Amino acid sequence: MNSRRDFLQKVSLGIGVTALAGLPATAAAPSVPLVRAEKQLRVAIMGLGGYANIVADAMQKCTMATLVGVVSGTPSKIDTWKKKYNIPDKNTYNYETVSELKNNPDIDIVYVTTPNSLHHKHVLQIAATGKHVICEKPVADNAKQTREMIAACEKAGVKFYIGYRLHFEPHTRELIRMRESGELGKIMHVNNYMGFKSGDPTQWRLKKALAGGGAMMDVGVYALNGARYCTGEEPIWVTAQETKTDPIKFKEVDETITFQLGFPSGVIANCGTTYNFNNFERLYVIGEKGFVELSPAFGYGPIKGRTNAGPMNMPPHVPHQTLQMDGLADIILNNKPDPHITGQEGLKDMIVVDAVYESIRKGGQKIFINKA
Structure with missing residues (x-):
């Protein structure tokens, strides 16, 4: 690819x-x-x-x-x-x-x-x-x-x-509904990951001056954002580790990162992202009363899901960008509720991304997140 x-x-x-x-x-x-x-x-x-x-x-x-x-x-x-x-x-x-x-x-x-x-x-x-x-x-x-x-x-x-x-995607919205309604009970554990094998070594995504970072910035944010909507909480600490098996191709950006997020309720989310292998895309949230698994979970679809009650039977697939842009129009033109897509939502993710990179620089040290 x-x-x-x-x-x-x-x-x-x-x-x-x-x-x-x-x-x-x-x-x-x-x-x-x-x-x-x-x-x-x-x-x-x-x-x-x-x-x-x-x-x-x-x-x-x-x-x-x-x-x-x-x-x-x-x-x-x-x-x-x-x-x-x-x-x-x-x-x-x-x-x-x-x-x-x-x-x-x-x-x-x-x-x-x-x-x-x-x-x-x-x-x-x-x-x-x-x-x-x-x-x-x-x-x-x-x-x-x-x-x-x-x-x-x-x-x-x-x-x-x-x-x-994904905040407009049916499976993701149903997961959030189940969590908010209490159908899953108290959330106990989250395991999310997203990645793929990056091809062309000359592409802009491997140039730090254009990409800002590697897999973590590009697709790791899916696993991070997913952990936040799986729990409905904001992480208070993070630990992270980087693996780099191709230091030439990934000279300027990160290749594979695993990171752990600690939430106020005590839940720990285990997450990962990579630019070096495929078949790495899943969201799994476990509660006291049930679970939700999406796999594929973050790509352009179709998303597939199951819960403790069986397969998630969602409407036929529609391009996510169609849903997103019509949903955004409804928000702006008709004052419909915002499903957490504002700049403030982006800031919450970037605060954690900063902490992930800080933890890596400090050898995997636990970084307590400062939201100020």
Whole structure:
């Protein structure tokens, strides 16, 4: 597999119909015409790489969110996207003209999908234009940058969200419902991991200046975020260990990390992430009354799950990005509840990521998490 995108695309199969409690019905069966809502969230995408293409394709099935603009430093990509998605010239920008977004009333929000270490710069730029922002995860290189991004958006009076697509995914939402309702009883243990074998050694994800870090930043955040929604708590300490079997390929970034999170209730979550092998994707939460296992748990789907009562029978698979973007539109346009996808949610993850790296630097020492 050449990249994270290739890996996740291989597990992204099928298109179907769904209607989630508290969220709009966001996709129609192939034989049913797509009916768009009267109110639309008008979206521009910044950074037209692999993931941007996945988001754009999924948005063609949205009923409440519409792709209307692009920001890219590559003119040929802009030309391709204009033709493919019928984007007008007036809604296209490069990185030098992005400030002109402030004069465009036809764009409501910009989705930043540039490499990780550019998120901080680009979110600040978008906030300054007065447009709402959604930023792909990981939100930034560290918690300090994240706080600056949140402050900039607050100062500009714009909304700031993170691309936590799984917070709109049916199996994940059902897990959270079961935990919140008490069906699982007191949570006793969590075991989460996410990783894959990284291919092309020249890709940007292996360059610290663009990626900020390696497997932990890219996909370890899934296991971390999952531990938080499995418990409904914030970790108070972390220990972490790194294994590096290919010091040449992974010279600049981490290869494989295991980490343990301690929660106020006494629960310990055992987590892991890697860039060096496949078949490493699972979420498992055990309570006094039952359990939930998702495997696959974090990829683009279909997600598969089971509980102590048997298989989780969810609606047919819909692209997660379709659910995410329609769900985000419902939040912004109709004031629907936020399922924990704001910049503050991203900050909570980055505080722990910082502690993971600190523990590794200190030889696996227990790091007590300072949320200040």
